[in-house]
Amino acid sequence: MSPIFYLLAAITLAGGLAAVLLKHLVHCALAVTVAFAGLALLFLELDAQFAGFAQILVYIGAVAILIVFAILLTRGADLPKAGVFSKTWFLGLLIAAAVFAVLGWAVLASVSAIPQQTAIPSVTVHDIGVALVGRYVLPLEIVALLLTAATIGAVIVAMHEKARPRG
Amino acid sequence: MSANSFFVNLDQIFVLLRNWLVGFLPSALRPAAGVLLGVIAIVCVFPGLFALTTVFERKGLGRMQNRLGPNRVGPYGLFQPVADGIKSLTKEDIVPLSANAAVHFLAPLALVVTVFMGFAVLPMGRNMVLVDMDAGLLFFFAMGAATELSVFMAGWSSRNKYSLLGAMRAVAQMISYEVVLLLSSVAVVMITGSLSLPKIVAAQDQYSGIFPHWYIFTPWGLAGFVMYAIAATAETNRSPFDLPEGESELVAGYHTEYSGFKFALFFLGEYLAMFSISGLGTTLFLGGWSAPLSFLQFIPSWIWFFGKVMTSIFVFIWVRGTLPRLRQDQLMNFAWKFVLPYTLLNLMVTALWRFMGEGWQRWVVCTIILAGAYIVMGRLGMRGEHFGRRSYRHAE
Amino acid sequence: MSSMTTPLAGYLLVAALLFAIGLGGALVRRNAILVLIGIELMLNAANLNLIAFWRYGPHPEALTGMMFAIFSIAVAAAEAAVGLGLVIAVYRHTNTTELDKIDRMKG
Numbered sequence: 001m002s003p004i005f006y007l008l009a010a011i012t013l014a015g016g017l018a019a020v021l022l023k024h025l026v027h028c029a030l031a032v033t034v035a036f037a038g039l040a041l042l043f044l045e046l047d048a049q050f051a052g053f054a055q056i057l058v059y060i061g062a063v064a065i066l067i068v069f070a071i072l073l074t075r076g077a078d079l080p081k082a083g084v085f086s087k088t089w090f091l092g093l094l095i096a097a098a099v100f101a102v103l104g105w106a107v108l109a110s111v112s113a114i115p116q117q118t119a120i121p122s123v124t125v126h127d128i129g130v131a132l133v134g135r136y137v138l139p140l141e142i143v144a145l146l147l148t149a150a151t152i153g154a155v156i157v158a159m160h161e162k163a164r165p166r167g
Numbered sequence: 168m169s170a171n172s173f174f175v176n177l178d179q180i181f182v183l184l185r186n187w188l189v190g191f192l193p194s195a196l197r198p199a200a201g202v203l204l205g206v207i208a209i210v211c212v213f214p215g216l217f218a219l220t221t222v223f224e225r226k227g228l229g230r231m232q233n234r235l236g237p238n239r240v241g242p243y244g245l246f247q248p249v250a251d252g253i254k255s256l257t258k259e260d261i262v263p264l265s266a267n268a269a270v271h272f273l274a275p276l277a278l279v280v281t282v283f284m285g286f287a288v289l290p291m292g293r294n295m296v297l298v299d300m301d302a303g304l305l306f307f308f309a310m311g312a313a314t315e316l317s318v319f320m321a322g323w324s325s326r327n328k329y330s331l332l333g334a335m336r337a338v339a340q341m342i343s344y345e346v347v348l349l350l351s352s353v354a355v356v357m358i359t360g361s362l363s364l365p366k367i368v369a370a371q372d373q374y375s376g377i378f379p380h381w382y383i384f385t386p387w388g389l390a391g392f393v394m395y396a397i398a399a400t401a402e403t404n405r406s407p408f409d410l411p412e413g414e415s416e417l418v419a420g421y422h423t424e425y426s427g428f429k430f431a432l433f434f435l436g437e438y439l440a441m442f443s444i445s446g447l448g449t450t451l452f453l454g455g456w457s458a459p460l461s462f463l464q465f466i467p468s469w470i471w472f473f474g475k476v477m478t479s480i481f482v483f484i485w486v487r488g489t490l491p492r493l494r495q496d497q498l499m500n501f502a503w504k505f506v507l508p509y510t511l512l513n514l515m516v517t518a519l520w521r522f523m524g525e526g527w528q529r530w531v532v533c534t535i536i537l538a539g540a541y542i543v544m545g546r547l548g549m550r551g552e553h554f555g556r557r558s559y560r561h562a563e
Numbered sequence: 564m565s566s567m568t569t570p571l572a573g574y575l576l577v578a579a580l581l582f583a584i585g586l587g588g589a590l591v592r593r594n595a596i597l598v599l600i601g602i603e604l605m606l607n608a609a610n611l612n613l614i615a616f617w618r619y620g621p622h623p624e625a626l627t628g629m630m631f632a633i634f635s636i637a638v639a640a641a642e643a644a645v646g647l648g649l650v651i652a653v654y655r656h657t658n659t660t661e662l663d664k665i666d667r668m669k670g
Contacts, residue, residue, distance in 0.1 A: 009577045016581050016604050020588025025596065026323060030270065032600050033316060035581075039607050046574070046618045051632050053305040055610075058636050061312025061345070063603060063643045065338060068319055070596055070647040072335070074654040085591055086663060092590030100583030107575040121623035125302050125362045128633075131626045139630070143637050150641035158648035160655075 008045060012038030023084050025071045033064045047120050050128055171465075178467040181208070182294050205297040209286050216477075217438045218248035224484050231488035233562045255431035263424050267324040274321035275425070275432035281313040282436050285443040290365045292456045292469035303364040304356065307447060308349055311402065314440065315341045321433070322421035333420030336495055337404055337411035343502040344401035344408075350510045351395040354387055354517040355451045364447075368455030377461045381454035386533040387517040390541075392452040394510045396482075399444040401498070403437060406487035410495050445479035446472075505544055512540050574615035582608035595650045595660045599643065606639045 015035030019028045036059040043052035086092070132140050176183065189200045222245055226236030237244035262271055288303035290296040300306055315338050322334020356362055359370045373380045382388035401408040412420035422433045449455060453475050456468035493501065516533050523529035585604030588597060610632045617628020654660050657667070 005573060009573070012577065013580055013584065016584040016588075019600055019604065020584060020592060020597065025594065026267075027270075028597060028600060030320065032604065035604065036607065039581075039611060042574070042577070042611060043614055046614050048614045048618065048629055048632070049300070049302050050305065051610075051614055051629055051636070053302055053309045054633055054636055056309035057305065057312050058640050059603075059607070060316060061309065062342075063640055064316055065319065065342065066643055066647050067596065067600060067603075068316075068323075069335075069338075070650055072323075072331075073651055074596070074660045084593055086593045089591040093587055095590060096583045096587030099586055100579055103579035103582065104576060107572050107579060111570075111572050118619055118623070121618070123623070123626065123629065125305075126360075127624075127626060128629070131630060136630050136634075139634055143634055146638060147641050150645050154644040154648035157645065157652050 004045060005042075008038055008041050011035075012042065026068065029064060029067045029071060032067070033060055036060050036064065047123070050123070050125060174465040174467070178293055178469075180467070181292070181469065202297065209297065210283070213283075213286065213439055213442055214435060216442060216473075217435055218252070220438055220442075220480055221251065221434075222247045223481075224487075227481070227484045228488045231485070252431070255428055258427035260427040260429065261424075263326060265326045266424065267326070270320050270324035271424075272429075274317050274324060275429045275436065277317035277320065278314055278436040279432050279439070281310050281317065282439045282443060285310040285440075286446070288364055289443070289446040289450060290368050290455055291446075291472050292467065295456075295469060296365050299365055300363065302362045304352060304362045304367075304447075307364075307443075308345075308352075311348070311440075311444075312345065314436075315345075318421055321425070325421070325424035327424055330421050330423045333411045333423070337421055340401055340404070340408060340411065340495075340498060340502075343499055344398040344506075347394055347398040347502065347506050347510050348402060350507070350514060351391045351398065352447075352451055354391045354514050355382055357514070357517050358382070358521060364450050364455075368450055368457065371454040372457040374461035379454055379457060379459055379461070381452065381457070381459075383452045383454075385520070386530065386537050387513055387520055388452055390509070390513045390516070390537045392448065394506055394513065395448050395452065397506055399441075399448060400483065400486065401502070403440045403444060405441065405483055407490040407493045408498055409487075410492060410498065441480060441483060442476060445476045445483070448479060449475040505548055509540065509544060513537065571615055571619040574611060578608045578611040578615065581605075581611070593661045593663055595653070595662055595665075596647070598662065599646050599650065602646070603639065603643060606635065610635050 012035050015031050015033075015038055018031035019035060022028045022031060036055065040052045040055040040060075043049075043055055185201055185204050188204060189197045192200050222237065225247070226238075226244060229236030237247045240246040240250045262268060285307050287297045288300055288307050296303075318337050318341070319334050322330045322332075322337070325331075355367060359367045361367065361370075371379065371381050378384070383392045400406075404411055412422070422430060425433060449472065456472040458464045458466060458468075458471055516536050519536075520529050520533050523532065582605050585601045585608060587601070588604065589601030592598065592601070613628045613632040613635065617623055617626075617632070620628065650660060653665060657665055659665065
């Protein structure tokens, strides 16, 4: 395994761990941004340039900022007195560990069945464009509808309620 | 022709220089060394231009406000950036006690790093792009999106109400205008058929007669360029959109609590972002490194590129000295109610342009649609505003 | 390039670990926003899986994995927006984002 892969995996996993373990919410948000960046670099390592740049543009440029705005709007900077972990934290940890154990066992048990190395695919943006309006035009339109619905829904959900007249 | 080959060599002089320097190394190291030389060149040239631009801005603004700019340090004040640099390097680095030290330290670094990355895909001359990426435009916008987070980091980590307010305003403004920036570039991508910036320049590097095929000379290109310029001014927090850092409003906005070298880094980051976005605007709409008239092609391509970028910077400075600042709600209204719908219309008009094929009809139809839409939307927005007669006061 | 020497199992293990971290975070933390962060981490882990399988699969020119991942990124962004809108709306009503305290439907 190449050293670049180790480094990127370490960055991503460290960012993810920091995001769920740190006490201060804004630190968590910044740590998850580091995890997103590490993942974008992993995508680039896997020769998926379009996905990598889209990851940076969407996740770091939009989702991370959304998270940060939500933290600020809900006064997340004040730490709760009873600690940041819920009462049933041990059970949650067990479940996560069990899930990882199952997935890890599945991956390692099927090592012989998965390919070790293949030629680098040459994917141009032109191919992606042709695929998007050719084979994947239905998912594209559905995602467009979904995004419209999500935008309108988010605005309505987060809007200030007008004072309803009594009676 | 020896004269012709002289000009060709002059045009490619940096490429030839790099190849010559890299030729000293074994062939295994050559690609990495070539890229490293390109990176060193970018890191030296653009901050140097930044230094020059600071003094031009202060003198330009001074002249527009009927006063002299700095004129003490060096001839006509041209060594002012040296004095500014020495000042910012030797000032004490103050970090507020309750500030989040790690984030406070990382914010200017994150800003400068992401802004520098954007320069990697700009074609600064014939064959002079650092990385010829297939999705170069997408990479540029990804780096631009990453700068927003560093602005927020700076504002939040200072534990200062003014900083936080400035940061939130700046991020809200940047997100709104990011959409406009992207959509106005999509029109160019639609016509060129590629996201690769060198290809976009090559598509504009043609001449019919003596006139170039720059996209700004088409109706949709002109509309797109104006929208792009508005969005670029807002993205870099320049006047008239500089409420987040307006000195009379918020002290210094999100970089209030920074002093010394970190403040200089923020300043550097802002100006580099201006260069980078002007460079992209030049590449997309103004033909990149191609000459404006076909008989002027003997002048090296990199001179044209930097000339156009510096002209854009001059227009930035001019707009700063001329227009008053927009209020935050006016700014956001403007973005969502005028600029974005107009940019979407421009996208459709670009598609129409492509559909109609060559001929004079498409010029007429597209121009009528765009001009009509501007008049209708502009006038609708202005309904109810009453302005008195303009009055001028000249300095004596 | 170096991706030739990293076997697929490496990427899958990283994705599985990231998924487990996200799941653990969503289950263990109190704050609603951190649950959403955990969900985003899980979605990212799935994307990594998709891209890794696309890269090492038999037909990368069919672009299936990459397309799936791109749509997943778009949907995740929409879901984050709606989810955070919901958190803000709940905060307005109950003045807290701690999930332990938002139990008013309990009889």
